[in-house]
Amino acid sequence: MLTIDGHCDLLSSLLEKGLESFNDNNEQISRERWHLGGPDLLVTAIYVSQKYLPQQKEAKALQMAGIFWKLVANKEFVPVLFREDLVSKGKKALLAIEGGEPISTKEDLFAFYRLGVRMLSLTWNYQNHLATGCLESYPGGLTQKAKEIIPTAEKLGMILDVSHLSQESFWQLLEITTNPIVASHSNAAGLYQHPRNLTDQQLGAIAKRGGVIGVNFCPEFLSEKTQKTVLKQIIYITKTIGSSHVGIGSDFLGISESVDDLEHLGKWLSLDKELKNAGFNERERENILGGNFQRVFDQVLKSTV
Ligand SMILES: [Zn+2]
Numbered sequence: 001m002l003t004i005d006g007h008c009d010l011l012s013s014l015l016e017k018g019l020e021s022f023n024d025n026n027e028q029i030s031r032e033r034w035h036l037g038g039p040d041l042l043v044t045a046i047y048v049s050q051k052y053l054p055q056q057k058e059a060k061a062l063q064m065a066g067i068f069w070k071l072v073a074n075k076e077f078v079p080v081l082f083r084e085d086l087v088s089k090g091k092k093a094l095l096a097i098e099g100g101e102p103i104s105t106k107e108d109l110f111a112f113y114r115l116g117v118r119m120l121s122l123t124w125n126y127q128n129h130l131a132t133g134c135l136e137s138y139p140g141g142l143t144q145k146a147k148e149i150i151p152t153a154e155k156l157g158m159i160l161d162v163s164h165l166s167q168e169s170f171w172q173l174l175e176i177t178t179n180p181i182v183a184s185h186s187n188a189a190g191l192y193q194h195p196r197n198l199t200d201q202q203l204g205a206i207a208k209r210g211g212v213i214g215v216n217f218c219p220e221f222l223s224e225k226t227q228k229t230v231l232k233q234i235i236y237i238t239k240t241i242g243s244s245h246v247g248i249g250s251d252f253l254g255i256s257e258s259v260d261d262l263e264h265l266g267k268w269l270s271l272d273k274e275l276k277n278a279g280f281n282e283r284e285r286e287n288i289l290g291g292n293f294q295r296v297f298d299q300v301l302k303s304t305v
Contacts, residue, residue: 002086003039004290004297005268006214006249007096007163007185011064012047013253021074028252031076033266034091039248039290041080041091043119043184044068045098047254050124053101061102065115068095079116082304086297094297096161096184099124100131104145106152113156118301119184120153121161122146122169125196131173132166134195141168147176154179157302162186162206163196163214163249170202180210180296185249187216191236192223200240207241210299212292214249219257227261231274234288243284247293 010022010029023031034042046064048057071093072079080086080094096119103109103120122128122142125135130149132140142150153160154177162170163186173181183206189197198206198213206213215233216222222229237246252258252265261267275285 001286002041002092002290002294003269004041004043004247004293005039005252005265006043006182006212006247006293007098007161007216007254008042008044008250008252008265009047009254010042010044010252011067012045012049014067015060015064016049021071021076028255028258028264030265033264036266037269038091038265039268041086041094041290041293042077043094043096043249045096045119045254046102046117047098047124048101057101061097061112062115065095065112065117068093068116080297080301081116081118083298083301084304086294086301094118097121098161098164099128100146101128103149104129106149109149109152109156109158113158117158119159119161119182121164121184122173124164131169133164133169134166136166139168140166141172142176150176157300159296159300162202167199167202171205174205174209179300180212181206182211182247182293182296183213183249185214185216185218185251185254187221187233188213188236188240190240191233192221194221196221203237203241203245207245210296212245212247212296213237214247214293217250217252217259217262218255219259220255222259225257225259227259227274230259230262230271231278234275235278238280238284238288243280243287244292246288248289
């Protein structure tokens with residue numbers, strides 16, 4: 001069974017800092033920290049910062065895809081493009097797009113798929129040409145354009161990510177999709193009210209679809225800045241929808257502050273011990289730390305044959 005982190009912002013961080021590689025041990029993610037105590041697979045997102053919108057949306061997205069493939073060429077990790085890649089040796093990364101700004105047409109989707117993108121979230125916190133995000137002050141769902149391209153994304157074998165969507169966008173997306181979906185980096189609102197957190201009804205719908213919620217380490221979405229509150233989220237979601245639908249989505253390098261004892265990727269695997277102390281059995285721990293995401297990736301990704 002793999003250990004998997006459902007979301008991090010390594011690519012946008014390298015882009016912003018103009019760095020060639022991730023060897024700074026003061027960062028939440030470094031090569032050493034990943035190898036020392038990090039998961040087998042990291043989902044790394046192309047996230048085009050608001051300051052680049054709208055003019056540079058395609059250019060910056062391409063630059064981040066380029067960074068991903070440069071890291072592959074430097075043998076930092078193996079890209080997960082197909083189901084079979086999940087069992088390849090060594091550290092692995094799956095390329096995602098967080099915010100659909102660079103995607104205007106179905107053809108764009110085909111292009112980004114060929115660039116390696118296998119996970120798609122339609123929008124970040126705000127409104128774009130595809131969907132309304134969870135931090136908009138007004139209600140709003142999917143646009144006609146989104147309804148046109150989503151079936152293509154599903155057919156290609158892209159995993160749809162509902163973190164950051166508004167309530168309306170979330171429910172409309174469920175109506176027009178059939179594959180399991182993920183909330184790659186989201187917490188439960190039943191434990192802590194925040195527009196980024198998911199209601200019990202949303203958790204239930206994700207579980208019913210066979211999907212996974214990756215618990216987020218961002219202190220803003222937790223009530224306290226401690227590892228215990230991350231555990232509380234895992235326990236709450238497990239109690240609400242079962243341990244088969246819980247995962248981890250650290251949001252490292254997308255968060256400016258981190259929780260105590262989970263400050264960086266080198267501490268990621270320490271969660272296993274904490275889960276054991278909290279009473280989770282071996283199978284549950286394996287599932288939470290990656291098995292559940294692996295199940296969804298295995299179901300949605302295409303096979304090489
Ligand atoms: Zn995010």
